[in-house]
Amino acid sequence: MPKIAPEEIAKIREQTDIVEIIGDYIPLTQKGKNFFGICPFHQDHSPSMSVSREKQMFKCFSCGAAGNVFKFVSDYENIPFLEAVEKVAAKVGINVHFAKGYKEPSKYEREYEIMNLAMVFYQNNLQTEAASKAREYLSVRGLTSEMLKTFDIGLSFTKDQLRKFLEGKKISNEEMFDLGLVNQKGTVYTDVFFDRILFPIHDPDGHVVAFTGRVYAKDATPKYLNSKETKIFKKGNILFNYHRAKDHVRLEKKVIIVEGNMDAIRMYASGFKNTIALMGTSLTKEQITLIQKLHVPVILMFDNDEAGALATHTNGKLLMDAGLNVSVVRLSGQKDPDEYILSNGVEKMAEVLKHPLTFLEFQYEYFKANKDLSDAGTLTTYVREVLNSLAGADPITVDITLNKLCEEYHLSYEVLKSQMLPIKEEKKLSK
Numbered sequence: 320m321p322k323i324a325p326e327e328i329a330k331i332r333e334q335t336d337i338v339e340i341i342g343d344y345i346p347l348t349q350k351g352k353n354f355f356g357i358c359p360f361h362q363d364h365s366p367s368m369s370v371s372r373e374k375q376m377f378k379c380f381s382c383g384a385a386g387n388v389f390k391f392v393s394d395y396e397n398i399p400f401l402e403a404v405e406k407v408a409a410k411v412g413i414n415v416h417f418a419k420g421y422k423e424p425s426k427y428e429r430e431y432e433i434m435n436l437a438m439v440f441y442q443n444n445l446q447t448e449a450a451s452k453a454r455e456y457l458s459v460r461g462l463t464s465e466m467l468k469t470f471d472i473g474l475s476f477t478k479d480q481l482r483k484f485l486e487g488k489k490i491s492n493e494e495m496f497d498l499g500l501v502n503q504k505g506t507v508y509t510d511v512f513f514d515r516i517l518f519p520i521h522d523p524d525g526h527v528v529a530f531t532g533r534v535y536a537k538d539a540t541p542k543y544l545n546s547k548e549t550k551i552f553k554k555g556n557i558l559f560n561y562h563r564a565k566d567h568v569r570l571e572k573k574v575i576i577v578e579g580n581m582d583a584i585r586m587y588a589s590g591f592k593n594t595i596a597l598m599g600t601s602l603t604k605e606q607i608t609l610i611q612k613l614h615v616p617v618i619l620m621f622d623n624d625e626a627g628a629l630a631t632h633t634n635g636k637l638l639m640d641a642g643l644n645v646s647v648v649r650l651s652g653q654k655d656p657d658e659y660i661l662s663n664g665v666e667k668m669a670e671v672l673k674h675p676l677t678f679l680e681f682q683y684e685y686f687k688a689n690k691d692l693s694d695a696g697t698l699t700t701y702v703r704e705v706l707n708s709l710a711g712a713d714p715i716t717v718d719i720t721l722n723k724l725c726e727e728y729h730l731s732y733e734v735l736k737s738q739m740l741p742i743k744e745e746k747k748l749s750k
């Protein structure tokens with residue numbers, strides 16, 4: 320039996336819901352916060368087994384059988400612990416990576432555990448009766464209960480609930496403050512998030528490291544509130560949904576990058592699971608490294624507005640300079656991929672994704688936008704921008720683009736070509 324690294328096991332456990340898994344083996348009925356079923360480990364007649372979603376544990380009040388999800392599967396199926404881990408991983412769609420040996424646990428185990436507790440706490444809130452307004456809002460926005468579960472979406476109520484809950488778990492105010500879960504005013508600590516729908520942000524290894532909180536009641540501001548940067552959360556080191564998408568990226572042999580978290584969620588839920596979202600307007604060096612590690616071509620599909628076009632231009636250039644193969648999808652009609660799928664359906668999106676522009680084609684159009692090219696000066700600037708962008712491009716692309724310029728603007732191929740060469744040399748020298 321090959322070994323599995325402990326953090327891998329922890330990751331599988333984090334992404335698993337014990338109620339779902341045990342519910343596949345025995346019927347469970349919810350009573351209050353917990354679920355109950357007939358215990359399979361003794362001759363049970365009344366439901367003696369309690370399963371806690373909050374603690375991710377099961378316990379039989381009659382025979383004393385107890386443990387986490389892996390213990391249940393291992394005991395029920397009578398298989399070794401690691402085989403149970405594999406089985407659970409497969410059920411939740413995680414590829415288990417076999418490690419040669421056990422690695423040291425991360426130095427941030429406790430921080431990850433606390434963030435995970437917070438996430439589960441918020442998730443549970445969303446299931447309560449008091450959450451009906453928030454659930455209604457989510458349902459109107461087209462978020463199904465399956466999507467809420469996949470993306471661990473939760474809800475915060477009043478100001479001090481999470482803090483009290485974590486205090487009950489022996490977690491200090493200082494620890495919560497360091498993780499950006501509470502604010503501090505003198506000696507008083509209060510929750511950061513209240514009356515917000517919470518989207519957990521995971522690091523590339525799948526640890527919950529931050530939250531984005533969105534208001535759902537009208538008039539509240541700011542619309543989005545993000546966790547502050549902490550020792551486990553550096554915004555520039557993270558791409559939203561990267562940990563979920565990376566295996567699908569390898570399968571699909573391409574990665575789709577969108578602007579907003581909601582776009583990534585919609586894309587993923589619509590079957591485009593190789594989608595990640597920017598965490599800001601411009602990619603950092605660390606984020607580019609993360610994308611490089613995927614070793615696949617990139618499709619940029621940002622918002623259908625000027626800011627989105629600018630972001631496509633800026634980030635596309637960064638990725639091209641990093642040696643990546645970049646293509647671009649510009650949507651028309653709706654403002655972003657989320658709305659595009661909601662209005663036009665999944666098949667239309669699949670169709671659009673089949674015909675992306677090369678980055679150079681995108682630039683050709685981008686440099687033109689809002690320009691009056693009947694003006695000779697403006698046209699000259701435009702042509703120079705296009706020629707500049709061709710530096711380093713492959714000769715066929717260069718030829719196609721030059722011919723296009725000649726035809727559209729009645730320019731001489733020779734002149735264009737002669738204007739291109741010095742630019743290319745200049746670029747090489749400055750490297």
Ligand SMILES: [Zn+2]
Binds near residue numbers: 360
């Ligand atoms: Zn029992």
